[in-house]
Amino acid sequence: MKHLDTLTLSLWAVALFAAPTVAQADEINLDVITQNGTFYQAVVDAYEASGAKYKVTLQAPSKTYDEVAQRAVRAAMIGTPPDVVFMGYDRMKLAKDRKIAMPLDDLLGSDQELEKLGYPASALNLCRIGGKLYGLPFATSVPAIFFNSGLVKQVGGDPEAFPDTWDGIFELASKINGLGSGKSGIFFRYDHSGNWSWQALVTSFGGQLMNADGKTIAFNGPAGHSAFAVLSRLKNAGMVDLSTDQAKQSFMSGNLGIYFDSSASLIGLQKGSQFRVGTAQYPSPVSDSRLPGGGNCAMLTTPKAERQEAALDFMKFATGPIGQTALVKETGYISTNTLANNNPEYLGNFYKNNPAASTALEALPRLTPWKSFPGENSPKIVDLIRGYLQSVITHKADPDKALQDMAAEIKPLLP
Incomplete structure (x- = not known):
């Protein structure tokens, strides 16, 4: 994808991150399950600093992706599902089979539209099961x-x-x-x-x-x-x-x-x-x-329509240029968002100045799904x-x- 000039990228960011107008939006506080990692809070801080209308509360972090999945299953069984779960790629099928994850195809538009927002098909495929999209790629490692x-x-x-x-x-x-x-x-x-x-x-x-x-x-x-x-x-x-x-x-x-x-x-x-x-x-x-490919997808897990808009807003931010920049600079995860990787305002210069980080990017063509x-x-x-x-x-x-x-x-x- 060609580099976007600053004005065009800014317009994309406004379109991507502007919070939708919903009744009592400022009262929505998203409940989110994650694995260990200070970078999740860094992404949340960047989200709230961007002027988002919604608050985000991270539950106490889980030690492993297995524990993340178990907590999400238990919460759904007792009728208190979280709004968003950062689910390990190898546990996506379990989440789909247990009907924890909400399919996103009808909520996010076509692959062509998503590609314009920086999501290549190869990255989206990490979050697909049976041809349907059940998450947005957040943290990817090799x-x-x-x-x-x-x-x-x-x-x-x-x-x-x-x-x-x-x-x-x-x-x-x-x-x-x-x-x-x-x-x-x-x-x-x-x-x-x-x-x-x-x-x-x-x-x-x-x-x-x-x-x-x-x-x-x-x-x-x-x-x-x-x-x-x-x-x-x-x-x-x-x-x-x-x-x-x-x-x-x-x-x-x-x-x-x-x-x-x-x-x-x-x-x-x-x-x-x-x-x-x-x-x-x-x-x-x-x-x-x-x-x-290791890491996780940001998965929509709330069945409530009035909370889904807010949850999707946060998911798009976390997997978009600003969220991915915060993630990568805190860790060593790979950003799969091309808008982040191609623009010097985000990660373009980071990879140029840190050759050790580029090794992981060079391994992307070898990626295959992490199975369970x-x-x-x-x-x-x-x-x-x-x-x-x-x-x-x-x-x-x-x-x-x-x-x-x-x-x-x-x-x-x-x-």
Whole structure:
């Protein structure tokens, strides 16, 4: 999309963010469920500072997207649904099946109209189920590699040419681990909500979570074996099984060389580190290597028409240029709104001045939907997989046997 001049963009912003005139609009206080993150409040502050007629109250944040979904389900069951839920991409189908989410197609207009407001079809597809739109893309991240540029140089590596193969990464990690003095070569965060980082390994090797029928598992083929083989190599390259917070602290203190996490962690890591934080994509070992898009959709969950206008007003702001600018500058999430990305008043200059953030943008063509297991046992399956990941990483289980046993345990839990 071509860059818009300042006047044109201002007109778009007025059209997008002007609050609709409804009776007693100033009395509407939107009830919103989110995951952890100070950036949600930053977006709310920007919204209210823009002159919006509505107030927004964020509920106490949930720790995971699974918890977000559970709270939304419970609230709907007792007849007190929130107005907006920032629902993880992998929980969109559950929200649709439980009739928590309101379809947006008739409320927001055509894809062509939405594209003019900065929403490309590829971004909207992250919030579609069965061809219908159930949310607007708010926070999007990709699995990312962070590295300590100083330690990479110290062992003879080139921060400007980080290895793009697993063999190269493990060789570099082993060298950093060999420095001693408390240095650790590598850490792979495996405790993501919905097994996101493990799913990223599987899809990066060309695999998928479930077969096309949506009923049978597909992760236990060659891609799954390759994914578990990568996890099994981590310990010998220096991975210690720490909590995520401990691993982040180790990285920012300069003791951890290579750290795998969400691209959304970038700004926090940069602010907390005394060295230049480098970024890289997951390797692409096969031609159809894909990465699941992490993050969430802003989902309309109130069935009350008089509140829907207000809720949509806030959702459009949060996913529009100003809201996305506030989000990205606070985190490292990718903005999928083209008006924000293309204009220097918003994020155009941000990406130019922060090359580490551009790595995530460059991974957008590899994005594939973040999937979840069907049925009521999905949370149980997520916990089961997390246990197997830990056992492989710590060498308590053979990777091939662990994959076989894991698949056998999951099959009877599927509907």
